[in-house]
Amino acid sequence: MTTEKKIRVLVAKPGLDSHDRGAKIVARAFRDAGMEVIYTGLRQTPEQIVETALQEDVDVIALSILSGAHMTLFPKIMELVKKRGLDNVLVFAGGIIPQEDVPALKKIGIAEVFGPGTPTDTLVRFVRENVQKRR
Amino acid sequence: MNTLTQVKQLVNSVLKGDRKSIAKTITLIENNLPETQEIISLLYPHTGKAHIIGVTGPAGSGKSTLIEKLVKELRRNGKTVGVAAVDPTSPFTGGAFLGDRVRMQDLATDNGVFIRSMATRGSLGGLAKATKDAVKVLDAAGKDVLIVETVGAGQTEVDIIKVAHTVVVVLAPGLGDDIQAIKAGQMEIGDVFVINKADRENADRAVSDVEAMLEMNQEKREWRPPVVKTLALTGEGVPELLEKISQHGSYLKGGVLQKRSLQRIESELEEAIKLRITETVLNDFKKTGKFNEFLHKILEKEMDPNSAAEALLKQRLKKTVRESK
Numbered sequence: 001m002t003t004e005k006k007i008r009v010l011v012a013k014p015g016l017d018s019h020d021r022g023a024k025i026v027a028r029a030f031r032d033a034g035m036e037v038i039y040t041g042l043r044q045t046p047e048q049i050v051e052t053a054l055q056e057d058v059d060v061i062a063l064s065i066l067s068g069a070h071m072t073l074f075p076k077i078m079e080l081v082k083k084r085g086l087d088n089v090l091v092f093a094g095g096i097i098p099q100e101d102v103p104a105l106k107k108i109g110i111a112e113v114f115g116p117g118t119p120t121d122t123l124v125r126f127v128r129e130n131v132q133k134r135r
Numbered sequence: 136m137n138t139l140t141q142v143k144q145l146v147n148s149v150l151k152g153d154r155k156s157i158a159k160t161i162t163l164i165e166n167n168l169p170e171t172q173e174i175i176s177l178l179y180p181h182t183g184k185a186h187i188i189g190v191t192g193p194a195g196s197g198k199s200t201l202i203e204k205l206v207k208e209l210r211r212n213g214k215t216v217g218v219a220a221v222d223p224t225s226p227f228t229g230g231a232f233l234g235d236r237v238r239m240q241d242l243a244t245d246n247g248v249f250i251r252s253m254a255t256r257g258s259l260g261g262l263a264k265a266t267k268d269a270v271k272v273l274d275a276a277g278k279d280v281l282i283v284e285t286v287g288a289g290q291t292e293v294d295i296i297k298v299a300h301t302v303v304v305v306l307a308p309g310l311g312d313d314i315q316a317i318k319a320g321q322m323e324i325g326d327v328f329v330i331n332k333a334d335r336e337n338a339d340r341a342v343s344d345v346e347a348m349l350e351m352n353q354e355k356r357e358w359r360p361p362v363v364k365t366l367a368l369t370g371e372g373v374p375e376l377l378e379k380i381s382q383h384g385s386y387l388k389g390g391v392l393q394k395r396s397l398q399r400i401e402s403e404l405e406e407a408i409k410l411r412i413t414e415t416v417l418n419d420f421k422k423t424g425k426f427n428e429f430l431h432k433i434l435e436k437e438m439d440p441n442s443a444a445e446a447l448l449k450q451r452l453k454k455t456v457r458e459s460k
Contacts, residue, residue, distance in 0.1 A: 005166045006229075006254075031230035036254045041237035048243040052236065055243075055250055057158035085155060 007035040007131050009060040012049040013042050014073040022095065022116070023064040029120035030062075030127070046073060050080040053089060059131045062123075063093040063110075070097050070105070078108045090130050094118065142170050146177040152276050154249060160272050161251055165265040175268055181275035183396075185217070186384045188280065189299025191261060191321065194287025196307040197331040199238035200367040202282055206242055207370070208377050209280055215247040217273030220284040221262050224254040231255075235284060249273060261285035261292025267403070270298055290320035297402055300392065301383045303376075305329045306345070308337040315344075322348060325360050327379045333364035333372065358386050416451055425450070 011027040013020055020042050027037045038056045040048070053061050061081075063074065074093065081091060093105065094114040102113045112126060148156035164171050188205075190198050199220065206216045220235035231254035242248045251273075253263045262285055263269075273281050285295050295302055304325035315322075328349075330341045345362050361379045365372035387395065420426040429443040438446075 005162075005168075006256075008162075027232060031225065031232045032228050034229040036224075036231045036233060036252075038233045038252050039237060040240050040243075044240065045244075048240055051243045052240070052250075054155055055158050056252055057162040 005135070007060065007127065008038065008056060008058040009035050009062055009127065010038045010040070010049070010053050010056060010058045011062045011064065012040055012044055012052070013064050014044050014046060014049060014077065015065055015067045015069045016043060017064075017066045017095075018042075019066075020064070022066075023062075026062060026064065026094065026120065026123060029124060033124040033128075035127070046076040046080055049077055050084055050086065053081070053086060054084050058089060059134070060127055061089055061091045062127075063091065063095075065093065065095040065097065068096065070095075071101060074105055074110060075108050078110070081109070088134050090127070090134060092126070094123075139173070142173050143177065146174060149178065149272060149276050150181055154246075157249060157272055157276050158251070161253075161265070161269045164268045164272070165253065165256070165263070167265070171268070175271065178271055178275040182271045183274065185274045185278055185281045186301070187270060187274075187299045188282045188380055189285065189295035189302040190282060190305060191285040191288045191292070191295050191302065191324070192305035192329075193289065193307070193310055196287075196305045196310070197365075197367045198284050198287075198305050199235045201305060201329065201331060201365060201373070201376075202235075202284055203239045203242060204367055204370045204373040205282065205377060206239070206248060208373050210245065210247060214279040215277065216249075217270075217276070217278035217281045218242075218248070218250040218284070219253055219266055219269050219273070219281070220250065221253045221255060221266060221286050223286045224256045226257075229256075249276070249278065255286060258294070259292070260294025261288045262294045262298065267298050288321060290318060293320055293324050296324050297399055300387055300395070301326045301380050303327045303329060303380065305331050306341060307332045308335045308341040310341075326358065326383050327376070328360055328362045329365050329376060330362065331365050331367050333366050338364060357391075358383065416448070419451065420447055 009030050011023050013023050027039050030037045038052065038058060040052055049061065081089060090111055091109060092112045093110050097113050105113055111130060114123065145156055145160060149160050160174060163174065190202055192198055202218060206218065209216050222231060222233045222235060224231045233252035233254060235252055236250060239250055242250060251269060253266055253269065255263050258264050266283060270281055270283060283295065283298055285292060302324050304321060306329065308330060328345050330338055342362050342364060349360055363372055363376045363379055365376055425447060429438065429447060432438045433440055433443055
């Protein structure tokens with residue numbers, strides 16, 4: 001095929017969520033937009049997520065969380081992202097995350113937070129534009 | 136983009152086993168970027184140490200789960216492991232959903248294991264074009280054992296034999312009767328056969344179907360593929376499977392390996408020559424405008440594509456002969 005670099009996305013679910021319906025819909029949308037999506041399933045630790053991102057050399061980590069543990073898990077993930085030198089990777093989040101937590105998450109490097117009902121087109125556009133900027 | 140010094144630095148880090156460099160190198164190869172050839176030629180002298188195991192079989196037969204258990208068993212034996220897991224690219228959008236890792240995430244944080252998911256990106260033989268070279272990267276990085284998982288394979292996806300030393304065909308009960316077992320393709324390439332999900336009804340029937348198929352092989356072979364029952368979910372039968380795989384590895388080392396390697400290199404060299412000839416000749420035709428000229432002739436029905444290709448190549452061959460004089 002061409003020498004154009006494919007966008008690789010890790011769709012990851014940190015913590016103890018019991019279902020991954022939303023994450024799968026998002027993964028499917030990225031796939032249909034021509035991206036390569038690495039999916040790792042439920043109940044991932046920050047270490048598993050960041051190690052996977054490193055081995056798979058992804059451009060994007062899309063975090064999905066419903067449990068309410070984002071203020072504990074996301075800082076840990078971002079700390080590991082920096083520690084492992086993945087500074088070029090775009091990290092964003094979706095799921096159930098209260099608006100008042102968003103500024104703090106952006107401060108630690110989460111590029112954006114999307115709530116329920118976000119059209120998948122918006123996510124695809126967001127990823128394309130931001131990956132372009134980082135390359 | 137990358138200078139020669141940068142390429143050399145990258146290769147050196149790969150040889151030291153640096154995980155991020157391994158990952159970046161595989162990406163370069165996957166995207167077929169200009170530095171790929173240089174990287175491979177620098178890594179090549181360091182390859183050839185790992186035992187390469189191919190795992191193939193129909194979708195849903197349990198390949199990924201079985202690989203997770205195999206890797207754990209190998210780790211208990213003190214081996215380091217690299218895994219390349221291939222899933223299909225959509226022919227419609229070019230996208231891919233790579234889900235093999237879901238069954239392997241227990242291994243994600245083990246420093247002795249490196250797992251890479253790969254999309255086929257248009258290849259039809261069950262592997263990605265870059266898989267063969269990704270395996271070289273992991274081999275040069277010092278992994279003792281490499282496991283290559285093909286896409287969920289039907290009957291004709293047999294490219295794995297060009298990459299692996301030992302091919303494991305994973306089947307599950309209820310996928311078909313003895314007629315399916317006789318068919319060509321997949322059933323011919325196994326060095327070890329696995330009937331996974333062995334707790335299911337008909338598991339013994341599936342074993343005997345495969346055994347019967349193997350019995351029918353007329354030619355006398357030194358290696359008679361064993362059939363192993365496993366339950367990948369619990370790991371039952373996995374130590375026995377690994378034992379058979381190791382036995383096959385020892386069998387190869389007794390002389391067959393060199394013959395197989397030669398065959399593998401032969402097909403690799405052939406492919407490389409074909410690719411370069413195609414690129415060179417095609418580019419030449421396009422540059423001189425010959426390609427377009429014939430395109431119009433075909434469109435106007437003055438010629439058919441095959442005759443046009445023959446005429447083009449004849450002209451080109453004359454030119455090559457003149458040049459070499």
